[in-house]
Amino acid sequence: MNGKAILIIEDDPVIRLGLHVSLKANHYTTYLADDAIVSIAEARKHQPDLIILDLGLPAGDGFVVMERLKQFPMLSTIPVIVVSGRDPREAERKALECGASAFLQKPVDSQVLLSVIRRLIPKDPVPQAWAQDSANA
Numbered sequence: 001m002n003g004k005a006i007l008i009i010e011d012d013p014v015i016r017l018g019l020h021v022s023l024k025a026n027h028y029t030t031y032l033a034d035d036a037i038v039s040i041a042e043a044r045k046h047q048p049d050l051i052i053l054d055l056g057l058p059a060g061d062g063f064v065v066m067e068r069l070k071q072f073p074m075l076s077t078i079p080v081i082v083v084s085g086r087d088p089r090e091a092e093r094k095a096l097e098c099g100a101s102a103f104l105q106k107p108v109d110s111q112v113l114l115s116v117i118r119r120l121i122p123k124d125p126v127p128q129a130w131a132q133d134s135a136n137a
Contacts, residue, residue, distance in 0.1 A: 004123070005048040008020060009053045010052070010083075022114075028117075036062075037059045039053075040068050043069060050078065051078055051081070052083060053065060053083070054083055054084060055082060055083075055084040055091060056084070056086070066098040079102075079121065080102075081103075081116055082095040082103045083105075088103070101120055
């Protein structure tokens, strides 16, 4: 396990489960939220390494979530991947302006998503002591 935690904020239970299963299969720890209010509470509680954020949420959209994340110093630097079924021309521009690290159009290809995740939160490097021991073996 690479020890990286991802908060999935998605109101569609089928998509949320699909993301959860795919990420667990790739050794990520996942936390789930299905609306804007719960998402902030979960982010504060778990302080994940990355957030996957749908724009169309109950109790406030994804743009509201990104604005609220900025209000907490411990959450303001977490990379956010926005996933949305909205018109990508307008949604992507606005998401990036609001601080998203990446934008993916639904339906999301799991290999593309994993590639973006790996770019934003690379696996932990090999511990220095282990690397030296291997070199001396």
